[in-house]
C-alpha cells in the first residue's frame with residue numbers, strides 16, 4: 680500500500696525519499712524501480728538487514744533508475760534527525776516495529792520463527808515509540824508540501840493518528856488495506 684500510494688502521487692517525478700526502518704529494503708527498492716529518477720535513502724539499525732538491503736540486485740528498468748543508498752542509524756536516538764539536512768526529503772515512508780509484546784501470543788509461527796524480535800516488537804508500555812521518532816524526524820526533514828506514509832498496528836489507529844497531529848501535521852488520514860483493516864497513515868502539512 681505504501682508503495683502504491685507514493686507511486687500514484689509521484690509518477691513521472693524523481694522525488695527524494697527516506698525509508699526509515701528499511702529492513703531488507705523492499706520498500707526502498709520497489710519505489711526506486713517504480714519511480715525512475717527517485718533518490719532513495721534507507722535507514723536501519725541492523726547490520727544484517729543493511730547487508731541484505733544493500734546487496735539486492737535488479738536489472739535496471741530505465742536509464743534514470745538510481746539504486747537506493749543505505750545507512751546505519753538508530754532512529755530512536757535524539758541526534759538521529761540531524762544526520763540529514765533540514766527539509767531534504769519530499770517523502771518519508773516507514774514500516775517500523777509496532778507489535779506489542781502482549782500480541783506475540785496471537786502471532787503465526789511463520790512470522791515468529793523467521794523475523795527477528797528487533798524488527799517486530801515494541802513494549803506494551805510505549806507502543807508509539809517509533810511513530811514519535813518518525814514524526815519528529817519528518818517535522819525536520821520533510822520539505823514544504825512533503826508527504827509521509829507509515830504502516831501501523833491495526834489495533835492502534837487512533838493513538839497513531841494522534842502522534843502525527845500532536846507533532847503539528849495538519850493533514851493526517853487513516854486508510855484501510857484490501858481486507859478493510861486500518862493499516863496506513865498518510866501525513867503532511869496543508
Ligand SMILES: C[S@@+](CC[C@H](N)C(=O)[O-])C[C@H]1O[C@@H](n2cnc3c(N)ncnc32)[C@H](O)[C@@H]1O
Nearest residue numbers: 700701702723724725753754755774775776798
Ligand atoms: C517491521 S521491520 C520493517 C522492514 C521493512 N521496512 C519492511 O517493510 O519489510 C522493522 C525494521 O526496523 C529496524 N529497526 C528496529 N529498531 C530500529 C531503530 N532503533 N532504528 C532503526 N531501525 C530499527 C529493524 O532492524 C527492522 O529491519
